[in-house]
Every structure is written in C-alpha cells, then in structure tokens.
Amino acid sequence: MTQTGTHAATGGQNAGASAPATLNLVKAINAGLRRSLENNDKVLVMGEDVGKLGGVFRVTDGLQKDFGEDRVIDTPLAESGIVGTAVGLALRGYRPVCEIQFDGFVMPAFDQIVSQVAKMHFRSGGRLRMPIVIRIPYGGSIGAVEHHSESPEAYFAHTPGLKVVTCSNPLDAYWMIQQAIDLDDPVVFLEPKRRYYEKAEVDVDGSPDLPLEAARVVRPGTDATVAAYGPMVKTCLDAATAATEDGRSLEVIDLRTLSPLDLTSVYESVRRTGRLVVVHEAQRTLGIGAEVAARVTEECFYSLEAPVQRVTGYDTPYPPARVEEEYLPDLDRVLDAVDRTFTF
Amino acid sequence: MTVETVADPAGAVPPEPELVQLLTPEGQRVPHDHYDALISDVDAVAVQQMYRDLVLTRRVDSEAVALQRQGELGLWASLLGQEAAQVGSARALRQQDHVFPTYREHGVAQCRGVDPLRLLALFRGVDQGEWDPRETGFHLYTIVVGAQTLHATGYAMGIQRDGAIGTGDPDRDAAVIAYFGDGASSQGDVNESFIWASVTNAPVVFFCQNNQWAISEPLERQTRVPLYRRAGGFGFPGVRVDGNDVLACLAVTREALQRARDGEGPTLVEAFTYRMGAHTTTDDPTRYRLNADLEHWKLKDPIERVKAYMIRSDLADQAFFDAVEAEAEELAVHLRAACRELPEPTPTSIFDNVYVEPTPDLVAQREAMAAYLDTFDVGEEESHARAGISGEVAR
Numbered sequence: 001m002t003q004t005g006t007h008a009a010t011g012g013q014n015a016g017a018s019a020p021a022t023l024n025l026v027k028a029i030n031a032g033l034r035r036s037l038e039n040n041d042k043v044l045v046m047g048e049d050v051g052k053l054g055g056v057f058r059v060t061d062g063l064q065k066d067f068g069e070d071r072v073i074d075t076p077l078a079e080s081g082i083v084g085t086a087v088g089l090a091l092r093g094y095r096p097v098c099e100i101q102f103d104g105f106v107m108p109a110f111d112q113i114v115s116q117v118a119k120m121h122f123r124s125g126g127r128l129r130m131p132i133v134i135r136i137p138y139g140g141s142i143g144a145v146e147h148h149s150e151s152p153e154a155y156f157a158h159t160p161g162l163k164v165v166t167c168s169n170p171l172d173a174y175w176m177i178q179q180a181i182d183l184d185d186p187v188v189f190l191e192p193k194r195r196y197y198e199k200a201e202v203d204v205d206g207s208p209d210l211p212l213e214a215a216r217v218v219r220p221g222t223d224a225t226v227a228a229y230g231p232m233v234k235t236c237l238d239a240a241t242a243a244t245e246d247g248r249s250l251e252v253i254d255l256r257t258l259s260p261l262d263l264t265s266v267y268e269s270v271r272r273t274g275r276l277v278v279v280h281e282a283q284r285t286l287g288i289g290a291e292v293a294a295r296v297t298e299e300c301f302y303s304l305e306a307p308v309q310r311v312t313g314y315d316t317p318y319p320p321a322r323v324e325e326e327y328l329p330d331l332d333r334v335l336d337a338v339d340r341t342f343t344f
Numbered sequence: 345m346t347v348e349t350v351a352d353p354a355g356a357v358p359p360e361p362e363l364v365q366l367l368t369p370e371g372q373r374v375p376h377d378h379y380d381a382l383i384s385d386v387d388a389v390a391v392q393q394m395y396r397d398l399v400l401t402r403r404v405d406s407e408a409v410a411l412q413r414q415g416e417l418g419l420w421a422s423l424l425g426q427e428a429a430q431v432g433s434a435r436a437l438r439q440q441d442h443v444f445p446t447y448r449e450h451g452v453a454q455c456r457g458v459d460p461l462r463l464l465a466l467f468r469g470v471d472q473g474e475w476d477p478r479e480t481g482f483h484l485y486t487i488v489v490g491a492q493t494l495h496a497t498g499y500a501m502g503i504q505r506d507g508a509i510g511t512g513d514p515d516r517d518a519a520v521i522a523y524f525g526d527g528a529s530s531q532g533d534v535n536e537s538f539i540w541a542s543v544t545n546a547p548v549v550f551f552c553q554n555n556q557w558a559i560s561e562p563l564e565r566q567t568r569v570p571l572y573r574r575a576g577g578f579g580f581p582g583v584r585v586d587g588n589d590v591l592a593c594l595a596v597t598r599e600a601l602q603r604a605r606d607g608e609g610p611t612l613v614e615a616f617t618y619r620m621g622a623h624t625t626t627d628d629p630t631r632y633r634l635n636a637d638l639e640h641w642k643l644k645d646p647i648e649r650v651k652a653y654m655i656r657s658d659l660a661d662q663a664f665f666d667a668v669e670a671e672a673e674e675l676a677v678h679l680r681a682a683c684r685e686l687p688e689p690t691p692t693s694i695f696d697n698v699y700v701e702p703t704p705d706l707v708a709q710r711e712a713m714a715a716y717l718d719t720f721d722v723g724e725e726e727s728h729a730r731a732g733i734s735g736e737v738a739r
C-alpha cells in the first residue's frame with residue numbers, strides 16, 4: 001500500500017484545522033477527491049496526465065504523490081480504454097473516478113459510457129453496479145482551439161442509467177464530487193472550466209447541506225425565475241444583480257442535477273413569479289432547456305404569464321475563440337430574455 | 345497492496361533498437377547498405393533546400409511561440425526538435441500524395457505550400473484552419489488525437505480503388521501519409537487504422553513522431569515494445585529512423601511511400617526524436633521531466649547536424665547560410681505583422697457552413713443574433729452599464 005495523505009481535505013495546507021478554507025473550484029474538487037481517496041481505499045483516480053502533472057487543470061495536483069501510482073493512475077492516451085477498464089475495475093469492486101481531459105475528448109469513450117456503463121445495472125437485472133464517476137471539464141470562454149470548449153451534457157442526460165450533475169461553485173464542487181463517488185450509479189460529473197479559478201469559503205469538515213440530486217435556489221426573487229447550471233449560474237447571478245437597477249427581482253436557481261432533473265424548486269418558483277428563463281451554453285435544439293421548458297409547461301401552465309424563454313448557445317459547432325463571447329449567453333442576453341417575458 | 349508490474353517479456357525490448365541513421369549528430373555521413381541508394385540523387389542543391397526548410401520551419405515555430413507570449417495567439421504547439429522528422433518525410437512526398445496531420449505538423453505544412461499565416465490564424469482563433477486540402481494535399485489539423493489515421497487509411501483505400509497505385513507512372517501512382525504521436529498510438533482509432541490498412545493493403549504510410557512524451561506521460565505509459573515493432577503484429581513492416589536526421593527520414597519515408605505507390609501496402613515509420621519545448625504553450629514540462637534529458641537531446645539538434653555536414657562536405661558556403669538566415673528573419677517580420685492584421689471573424693459568420701444550405705432555423709438564429717447585436721449600437725450605454733456591474737465582458 002502506498003503512503004496516504006495524512007491530512008487531506010485542503011491539500012495539507014490546513015492540516016488539523018476545522019475552519020472554513022477559501023478554495024477555488026479546482027482546489028475544492030481536489031480536496032473532495034482527496035477525502036474520498038482517504039475514506040475508501042477502493043476509490044481510484046485515473047486519466048491522462050493526472051499523476052505528476054496533476055492534470056492539465058491541476059485538479060488532481062499532489063494526489064499521486066500522496067496516494068501512489070496504484071491509486072492515482074496515469075493511463076495510456078485512450079479514452080475508450082479509460083472508461084472501458086473502469087467498467088472492469090468497478091465489476092471487481094473498485095470505484096474509479098475517470099478524468100476526461102477536455103469535453104471534446106469524451107467522444108472516443110462515448111460508446112463505453114452510453115452502451116456499457118449506462119446499461120450494466122439494467123442488463124444484469126440489478127446484479128451488477130457501476131460506481132464510476134466520469135469527470136469532464138466542460139464549456140467555453142477560455143480562448144481555446146476546437147474540441148476544448150464543448151457542452152456535451154445533453155448526450156449523457158438523454159441516456160437512461162447515467163446520472164449527470166454539474167457544479168457551479170467551490171462549496172458544491174467539494175461535496176458533490178464526494179457524493180458522486182459514494183453513489184452506486186455511474187455519474188457524469190461536469191466541471192465548468194471557466195469557473196475553475198473562482199473562490200469561495202468551503203467548510204471542509206461540515207457536511208453537505210443538499211443531496212447530490214437536488215437543485216438549489218441561489219438567489220431568491222419575486223418577478224421572474226432564471227434557471228441555469230454550471231458556468232451560467234454566475235452569469236445569471238450577475239444578471240439578477242443588474243436587474244435590480246430595472247427594479248426587477250429575479251430568482252436564480254442552480255439546477256445542479258441534469259439527470260435526474262430536479263424541477264421541484266423551479267415549479268414552486270414559477271408558480272410565484274409566473275415567468276421562466278432557462279440558460280445554458282450548450283446548443284439550443286434538444287438541449288436541457290427544451291426539457292425544462294416542456295416540463296414546466298406541463299406542470300405550471302396556468303401560472304405562466306409568458307412562454308418559457310431559452311438563452312443558449314446557437315445551433316452551430318462551437319466557434320473559433322475570437323467569436324466565442326458572441327456565441328455564449330451573457331448577462332445582456334439573459335436580461336433581454338427576462339424583458340421578453342414581460343411583453344406578453 | 346501494490347499492483348504488480350509484469351517483467352519485460354523475454355526479448356520484447358531489444359537492448360539497442362535498430363535506428364536508421366545516415367548523419368551522425370556531428371554531421372558525419374554514415375554509409376548505409378540499403379538506404380544510400382534511396383538518396384543517391386540528393387545533391388548539394390537538394391540538401392540546401394532541406395536546410396532552408398528546416399530553418400524556416402524553426403523560425404515560424406519560434407515566432408509563433410513569441411506571438412503566443414504576446415497574447416496574439418491563444419495557443420501554439422511547438423515542433424522544436426522535430427524539424428528533421430517533418431521536413432525529411434515531407435520532402436519524400438510527390439505532388440499527388442496526401443497528408444493527414446495532427447496539430448503539430450507545421451514543417452510538413454510549410455513543405456506542402458500551406459501559408460504559415462493560416463496556421464497562425466487557427467491558433468489565434470480567427471478560424472479553424474482554412475487552407476484548402478484539395479489544393480495542397482495537406483488536410484486539416486486534427487485535434488482529437490489519432491482520428492486522422494483512419495481518414496488517411498480511407499483516403500488511401502480510395503486511391504487504391506481509383507487504380508492510382510502500381511501503374512508505374514510516377515505522376516499517377518499516389519500514396520497517403522498519416523502523422524501521429526507516440527501517445528496517439530494508444531488510441532483505438534490508430535490501432536483500427538492499422539488493421540484496416542493491413543487487410544485492405546492500403547497505400548498509406550503511418551508516420552509516428554515518437555517525441556517521447558504525451559504531455560506529461562513518458563513513452564513507457566503507452567507501450568512496452570518499441571513502437572515500430574507494433575507493425576509486425578498487424579502484418580506490415582515497421583522501421584525506426586533517427587528523427588533528428590533529415591537524410592535518414594527522407595530515405596526511409598521515400599521507401600515506404602514507394603512501397604505504397606507500388607501497391608505493396610502500408611508501412612509504419614517511427615521517427616525517434618524528442619520534443620524540446622513544452623507540449624503546448626499552456627504546458628509546464630518542468631513538472632514532469634528532467635533538464636538533463638533536454639541537454640542530452642540538444643546535442644542531437646537536427647539543424648546543427650545538417651549544417652555541420654554541409655560545411656564538412658562543402659555543400660554550401662557562408663553566403664548561403666547568411667541568405668537563409670536573412671530569409672528567415674524576413675519571414676518572421678512578415679508573420680509578426682500579418683498575424684496582428686488577420687481579419688476578425690464577424691459574429692454571424694458562425695452560421696456559415698454549418699450545412700451546405702442554411703436551414704430555416706439557422707437563418708432565423710442568425711437574424712436574431714444580428715438584431716441583438718444591433719441593439720448595442722442603439723442602446724450601447726444601457727447595455728454596457730448592465731455588463732459593467734458584473735465585470736463580465738458582454739461583447
């Protein structure tokens with residue numbers, strides 16, 4: 001057995017302390033992974049460059065040093081292999097946490113994820129479990145070349161048997177990664193890379209205040225509801241702040257879980273505000289927003305004052321970096337959509 | 345609990361894998377029974393041309409790294425150290441041959457007549473690689489590792505179907521070359537392409553630049569046998585060449601391409617070289633590799649080696665070297681200015697070319713975007729005030 005980290009939650013910086021630490025999203029996930037590795041020796045971290053380099057975003061920084069090469073595994077450059085071998089390891093009782101380096105590179109593993117990982121429990125009549133977490137840094141606004149800025153969540157949310165979650169802030173990230181690892185179902189865990197360096201206080205010794213599969217009202221409001229997830233939550237919070245200038249009070253909901261979708265707080269909110277705007281970076285057509293709009297229409301038809309509005313990426317491939325800010329929903333597009341809900 | 349590592353299977357790794365070398369690091373020409381004949385036509389002019397290719401390639405690369413540092417490019421994948429592998433193999437190509445590159449083949453691009461400015465445009469983020477593969481025979485850069493090896497194989501199958509191999513007509517018989525890295529050799533696509541090429545006997549050369557690293561992962565994370573020996577298991581020949589020796593790369597690739605054109609099927613060429621720089625401009629190699637390795641490989645520099653050979657063998661005089669230097673400088677100055685002047689894409693251009701004919705839905709989305717952007721001219725103050733609150737850049 002290799003050496004385990006003595007203290008962990010904050011990468012050793014805060015050894016013994018119980019005070020909240022200020023962590024960015026990268027460090028928060030790192031701390032969550034570290035705790036899971038400590039608490040359960042069946043947990044494995046595997047992926048390209050996750051060892052010495054600590055991952056291209058340093059999310060796994062220091063983990064191999066503390067837990068050894070057997071538990072934090074630099075894999076061959078083969079995504080289908082990363083997920084496919086995780087299936088076998090899971091069948092043998094391990095709990096692999098796979099890192100896919102960038103959103104665009106999950107596609108070589110797509111077959112393993114949707115045809116194998118997602119269906120194993122169902123096919124085996126419940127006998128076999130797939131406690132696998134597939135971490136994917138996703139989304140744009142980092143000035144990258146193609147295949148480095150995509151939002152593939154709808155492909156996975158469309159697949160029964162997978163759970164799909166995404167965090168928007170360090171506190172959630174810290175707990176959600178641990179909850180995902182503890183879950184006996186496979187989880188696609190989406191990390192908004194443009195928010196990786198945003199900081200918040202994280203009480204690393206407390207306990208999570210929400211189950212993994214629950215949405216969160218992040219800002220209460222009365223005039224319209226804005227539902228978003230991952231990288232767009234901050235954009236929507238900024239829009240809500242800006243909207244107060246127009247005398248409008250927006251309620252912002254972080255969906256957090258995309259499959260299963262937790263829309264209870266959205267229904268409750270829309271019944272009060274009568275207006276809903278759904279925001280995501282991914283392309284519009286057949287995206288998460290379409291599902292939210294359909295469900296809210298089914299559940300809250302008589303409360304709606306206006307059709308549900310969507311603010312999304314356009315139905316084009318992710319564009320070259322020099323035009324990505326025009327492609328991505330921004331605060332003004334969110335506010336415009338809110339305005340539209342008041343014109344009916 | 346330690347995962348046991350299996351000892352090397354007996355004989356799997358020969359102590360000194362055979363490496364085709366025609367020039368020593370000191371620039372001494374080493375005679376070779378087999379490969380000398382393949383470059384018997386290479387005279388002083390041809391060596392000078394390759395030297396020029398090498399120097400210009402390196403200059404484009406170093407200029408691009410500098411431009412990235414100045415914020416003019418989002419990213420750059422440097423080829424420093426791999427110039428000879430690229431130039432040597434590219435100069436073995438004929439006009440009708442086709443190249444399927446990764447994202448680091450700037451030297452091959454240059455030999456195929458792709459304007460280096462087009463490479464800069466891709467990494468600057470103004471487009472996604474807008475050279476014409478039909479004109480240059482140099483296909484688009486491929487970021488998803490390994491995918492292009494299958495495209496290359498399929499293209500080669502097309503050439504085969506068209507009867508453009510084995511006719512003996514040097515202007516007709518064609519071949520394909522696929523570039524990829526040691527890391528890519530682990531991808532399913534690459535292994536599938538080996539199978540396809542083998543069973544169809546497709547006219548394709550797999551040119552692996554083994555630069556020893558896949559970002560932070562050393563070769564040992566990808567393979568337990570020398571990569572060139574993989575070919576045997578798939579049923580075609582593999583050869584390892586000194587990737588820092590432009591003459592050897594030329595000779596070995598010429599032979600492989602000719603086999604393909606003659607209808608004898610695929611070859612795997614492993615160019616044994618070293619990535620001298622970072623993986624890309626966002627990478628920090630000091631986290632995972634030793635300085636001593638760099639120092640060791642510096643002594644094998646592909647450009648210094650040819651230069652020493654040329655001086656030693658009287659293939660060029662100082663005036664020639666000065667002229668190439670001046671040309672490289674001129675190219676750098678040109679690129680520096682031209683890169684900054686690359687036209688920005690218009691926002692609505694993102695709707696171009698999604699389909700051959702725009703769909704009604706996309707036309708509507710384009711109009712909506714245009715209308716939305718127009719509101720900034722009218723109500724610019726208001727919207728910027730809104731954006732200012734968050735510090736998010738709205739436009």
Ligand SMILES: Cc1ncc(C[n+]2csc(CCOP(=O)(O)OP(=O)(O)O)c2C)c(N)n1
Pocket residue numbers: 048077079101105108448487488489524525526527528529555557558559619623
């Ligand atoms: C399918 C896929 N997975 C991951 C990546 C991220 N990535 C880009 S380059 C690279 C390493 C490639 O190494 P190698 O094939 O040896 O080529 P080199 O970059 O060294 O030339 C990785 C992991 C990718 N581009 N595509």
